[in-house]
């Protein structure tokens with residue numbers, strides 16, 4: 001057997017099959033990590049329920065131990081919620097920013113203007129925050145620094161009127177971004193203002209800006225803003241800090257949206273398109289999650305298991321024994337075979353093989369201990385006189401020795417059977 005297949009088998013053997021205890025342990029770790037990352041408790045429970053169920057019912061892919069298998073499911077379930085980054089087209093559009101005060105709307109407005117400018121689109125920014133003193137100056141100064149067109153009315157308190165005027169004045173610009181006011185808390189005045197502004201134009205995007213540190217309230221906020229204006233995407237700010245942004249998960253899940261950008265700094269350069277893999281790894285504090293998933297795909301595509309080499313190489317008694325030993329540790333052979341990339345091999349093996357018992361393995365070991373290395377490497381050397389010698393040495397009957405040799409021959413034939421004909425075609429299919 002190829003060394004890599006052996007080690008894959010060994011790995012499976014060591015980890016055992018999907019094991020309830022291991023799964024419960026990993027699921028608990030995941031729950032802890034998610035709650036620490038501010039993921040909504042209800043969401044954590046729902047997620048971990050699904051993860052547990054899948055982990056217990058789905059067989060791990062070949063070469064993957066239980067822990068890795070569970071992590072892979074965790075990853076898939078999180079990807080399921082988070083999805084891909086919100087698509088943001090590089091074409092003319094209007095954008096409305098919503099979110100509570102201090103979440104980072106104004107900073108992100110400037111960042112977005114810069115983002116589109118660098119992609120060759122002409123941005124203009126409209127200040128609709130008539131609530132916070134200094135809001136006008138904050139945004140106009142940011143825009144001046146970036147050389148971005150700014151529209152605002154310093155002394156007008158009517159935000160809706162300002163946006164109406166602003167959209168008219170900036171009609172020639174490609175991307176128009178409206179920065180709105182937030183309040184410290186959700187209240188009807190704020191929500192009404194957001195609704196009225198949203199009604200002024202068919203905004204391409206209504207981005208909900210969330211501070212990464214927002215915890216359990218994320219869900220409530222997301223729902224309120226979504227009901228008011230219909231969120232098209234979430235922007236999580238301040239991910240350069242210690243917060244992991246788990247609150248955004250509930251926001252995304254509750255509004256059925258996705259994350260468009262993340263803020264990673266106070267300056268206008270601190271904006272990145274959302275990358276689900278990086279976000280999930282960070283959320284769970286497991287930098288290796290993506291690598292793990294890649295590994296799984298690699299194992300599944302069989303690059304790791306050198307079947308060609310195994311088929312062309314000699315199948316010695318030692319190989320056979322190692323294989324039996326590994327398989328024996330893992331559970332019913334039929335089930336294991338169906339999990340392995342060599343699944344097709346199962347068809348070539350008679351039912352006798354499946355009846356392999358622990359006793360038989362021990363008996364084989366004892367018989368093989370009376371063989372020379374040369375005999376184990378090349379069983380063809382073993383004629384009737386050697387059979388008698390081995391039987392005497394091991395305290396077994398010559399029939400027992402012959403049975404072992406017969407079994408080996410059958411396994412070898414099964415391996416060779418994969419070399420040509422339909423077996424090989426199946427294998428090629430499996431290797432895709």
Ligand code: GDP
Nearest residue numbers: 101102103104105106107237238263264265266
């Ligand atoms: P607004 O009230 O929603 O408009 O929030 P602001 O844009 O005024 O931002 C509030 C504070 O958060 C400011 O001090 C910003 O510099 C800071 N801030 C915004 N985004 C980020 C970010 O991605 N990283 C860091 N470190 N600070 C940010």
Ligand code: MG
Nearest residue numbers: 105106129135
């Ligand atoms: Mg602001």
